[in-house]
Amino acid sequence: MNWTNFHTHSHYCDGEGHLEDYIRKAINKKMFAIGFSGHAPVDFNSYWHMKKESLDEYLKEISDLQNKYSKYIRIYSGLEVDYIPGIIGPENFRERQLDIIIGSIHYVGQFENGENCSIEDTKEEFDRGLEAIFNNDIKKLVGTYYARMISMIRNDPPDIIGHLDIVKKKNHHNRYFHEEDKWYQDLVTEVIKAISDSNCIVELNTRGYYKGFTREFYPSKWILEKCLKYDIPVTINSDAHHPDDIDNSFNKAASLLLNIGYKHVHIFDMGNWHKVSLQENGLEI
Ligand SMILES: [Zn+2]
Numbered sequence: 001m002n003w004t005n006f007h008t009h010s011h012y013c014d015g016e017g018h019l020e021d022y023i024r025k026a027i028n029k030k031m032f033a034i035g036f037s038g039h040a041p042v043d044f045n046s047y048w049h050m051k052k053e054s055l056d057e058y059l060k061e062i063s064d065l066q067n068k069y070s071k072y073i074r075i076y077s078g079l080e081v082d083y084i085p086g087i088i089g090p091e092n093f094r095e096r097q098l099d100i101i102i103g104s105i106h107y108v109g110q111f112e113n114g115e116n117c118s119i120e121d122t123k124e125e126f127d128r129g130l131e132a133i134f135n136n137d138i139k140k141l142v143g144t145y146y147a148r149m150i151s152m153i154r155n156d157p158p159d160i161i162g163h164l165d166i167v168k169k170k171n172h173h174n175r176y177f178h179e180e181d182k183w184y185q186d187l188v189t190e191v192i193k194a195i196s197d198s199n200c201i202v203e204l205n206t207r208g209y210y211k212g213f214t215r216e217f218y219p220s221k222w223i224l225e226k227c228l229k230y231d232i233p234v235t236i237n238s239d240a241h242h243p244d245d246i247d248n249s250f251n252k253a254a255s256l257l258l259n260i261g262y263k264h265v266h267i268f269d270m271g272n273w274h275k276v277s278l279q280e281n282g283l284e285i
């Protein structure tokens with residue numbers, strides 16, 4: 001159906017499949033647009049970011065494919081950029097003239113050896129960081145996560161806020177915290193207020209849900225309800241790491257948004273973001 005997805009990862013970073021595989025799949029599914037958002041290169045060791053030397057080739061391939069498939073689908077260039085204050089952020093990639101920058105927080109704090117602590121990779125790393133960096137105080141870890149997000153929104157705003165509440169990824173069965181807790185809701189509310197003062201768009205990211213990492217989408221329903229209250233624009237993305245996931249759970253995401261009261265989503269097209277009408281089985285474009 002007439003979907004768009006601006007959050008996809010190919011073999012250039014930690015995804016499977018070539019860019020063209022994604023495009024063919026998207027055309028098969030009669031999607032309106034697809035955006036590529038490889039993990040932007042970083043200056044530290046990482047197995048899941050794009051290599052610095054691949055970036056030019058990645059952008060060139062996107063541009064070639066735009067020409068090749070221009071009759072069939074809109075194709076947009078982008079990166080998912082980590083925000084680590086003083087180390088990396090969307091501003092490092094603005095000169096590349098990308099169509100879309102997704103800004104994401106995957107790390108909070110550093111270990112003594114200078115290694116960044118990921119909050120969404122393994123539970124072992126999460127636990128190690130919680131103990132070594134945050135003295136086993138989950139409020140401090142979560143507080144740092146959302147403080148980083150606010151800093152990104154205010155100082156280096158991306159087009160899209162990536163998976164807003166991915167800090168819940170390891171929180172199965174409320175192992176670390178309850179989303180109903182006031183301290184947690186207060187932190188998220190501060191983020192939503194910051195977003196409402198910016199031009200950032202929030203993505204409803206279906207990946208945690210369809211991979212079985214989380215019970216709900218990123219972000220949770222109550223957060224989306226709050227976003228609507230603050231009139232914050234949303235877009236639906238699947239954070240696909242395989243072409244088969246290009247529209248995974250989009251119908252469910254659309255019904256959730258409609259159920260909450262969202263009547264529109266935002267899509268990128270021809271250099272700008274536009275508001276389009278949302279239906280359960282696709283967008284009215
Ligand atoms: Zn991410």
Ligand SMILES: [Zn+2]
Nearest residue numbers: 007009080239
């Ligand atoms: Zn991603």
